[in-house]
Amino acid sequence: MTTQAEHRMPAPAAPPAEAGLLPSAEPVRFLDDDGSPAPGDAHGRYERPPSELLRRAYDAMVLGRRFDAQATALTKQGRLAVYPSSRGQEAGEIGAVLALRDTDWLFPTYRDSMALIARGIDPVEALTLLRGNWHCGYDPVATRTAPQCTPLATHAPHAVGVAYAARRRGEDTVALVLIGDGGTSEGDFHEALNFAAVFQAPVVFLVQNNGYAISVPLSRQTAAPSLAHKGVGYGVRSERVDGNDPLAMLAVLVDAVESARAGGGPVLVEAHTYRVEPHTNADDDGRYRDHDEVETWKRRDPIARLEAHLRSAGELTDDDVSAAREAAEAFAGEVRTRLAGEATGDPADLFAHVYASPTPQLKEQATWLAEELAR
Template identity: 55%
Template sequence: MSLNVESTPLTAVLAPPPLRLIDDTGHAVAESESGGFRLPAVDTLLGLYRQMVIARRFDVQVTALTRQGRLATYPSALGQEACEIAAVAALSPQDWLFPTYRDSIALLTRGVEPKDILAAFRGDWHSGYDYQQHRIAPQATPLATQALHAVGLATAAKLKRDDTVALTLLGDGATSEGDAHEAFNFAAVWQAPVVFVVQNNQFAISVPLDKQMACRTIADKAIGYGMPGYYVDGNDVAAMYAVISAAMHRARSGGGPTLIEGLTYRIEAHTNSDDPTRYRKTADVDLWRSRDPIERLEKYLVAQGALSTEARADIAAVAEQLAATTRECMTDQAVVDPLELFEHVYSTPRTALAEQRAFLAAELDGDASASAALSGTNTEESTR
């Protein structure tokens, strides 16, 4: 007897509409559709709008600098501003942010200077900012590794009985990694005060979401780990801020982790080395451009009488000044010391590393005889 197995994949099942508080036209949704979340105060939304406008101008400027060859690479977050700005705005000063390589505007919003954000992308230094000062971990290039780091810090905070919460930003592709599974599972089992914010921009470089997973939404996975999951309109900064703020409060109060999926779209290419026309349609990009998170909130604030023409001009002026500062800092030639390669490798200096450092120092000084002697010593060491 054969089983009658349905051939329709689970991905063919339509996902539910994402939670939103302001719709595409800039109108507040009915209370019955808000999922129990309240629309943030107008002053809060105005602050979020300001931060998104400034962040986008920075992002556009840096993309231009990359195309001019003044940066090695830069992953743009154009179109994803609502997810990142809402996440940072929900943090308290003592909280920690664990970002990915695409989250530069999150760093900017948390107070990191443009020159320090771009140091790694220009190849000046591993990371240009002070982690402890900003309470921001290094931007992670390997997918999902920062999720484990966030859970580790959050668990330590719980053991120390302080009120620090860790928030980590991930992409949809990162949730296909084993590190993400381990982070979700460990956080839920140990009730770590951590919030996972997944920016579902629908592509892991060129791989669409339906080729990554068969479930309706990423948020659906939360139930398998035993934690709350929310599927949110990632282009609605009001909804993202409300949901993330609630999750931060829950974590701080001992309620454990939360998984939040923000449905959004990556307007620009993956990086400057990518050609997105090979795997997605221009019509889809145009559709998501029409769902712009900044324009949506702007319509709402104007209708509320909270955003005047003068206020918009003032915000734009601040954004332009930041763009000018960013351009200026990229004209300064970085002073790079090759010997810094050997710094901060081990807490206790190793003899072999010291020998390598001395060999390079001699090479840089042009001391051929010293280099040859040191080379012979190194060869001797390697044959023992």
């Protein structure tokens, strides 16, 4: 006779040690707000990124901020339909891209145009979506960059799927998905974390916690100790980092990406940063935050911190700073010139790239539209 004990389910495998999943008690930090070295062992087990990588980051951040300002101006001129600025978040935007190889995948949100530019995507193609005349102006497969995602966190499961598929094919590809703090309140985010953990997909979740989901402060979104702690319940190694410290961002992200690539499973990184500008050009941020708060965060400027650090280390000169600014200004001028004309669209484009092979209904609609236009 079979005993009751024999019918019991086998004991589950022991979970990973909690200590290996928990983020640092305080965000990882290399630099104080003024760019001087952070006191003590604030950076923990992470090493200072190489000087060459820091110089690349500096140039890319200066260019990214000038591009961001130019895109904001184009919106005010009616050249773009909308633009969500990422000013103040340069360390996360640029750090994410520099941590990846060309063969890795980036999954950006609508706010991550600066990351697209750092990825080498044509700026006009990057802004096509925000101009309102195409769904995605660049080739996602060729650039290994998914279309910018406007619905919150719906791209997170896609990133996990791509990373898992690459692992099944024996590739060493990593997917990095950018998410805002508001996106962590969406079910897609939690489903992506769970799937990634169960199947050990090589994916890095970078949450850019900039304080607000449009006008909703973080305190009204979660009671968790931090957003990084959300990974622990799913068995995902998590980390917290000062998102306005470029050294810390690069150190943590490079470590996370290479850990995922080596088979260590997914990693969740929460970057504590701030959105200096309004949510978009249609937002009145004065209704939900005060001027002093914004000014406080401006003093934690990531570009100024990195510049001060590199100067003190003798790795950045006045000529280097001038060259970076001149290159950024030339880049902005090119963007301004190329977007000066009115956007033109072909109505037939409505039916392009909807399906790999157009359905009979789509063909019928396209024919009907062509006939109407011919009349």
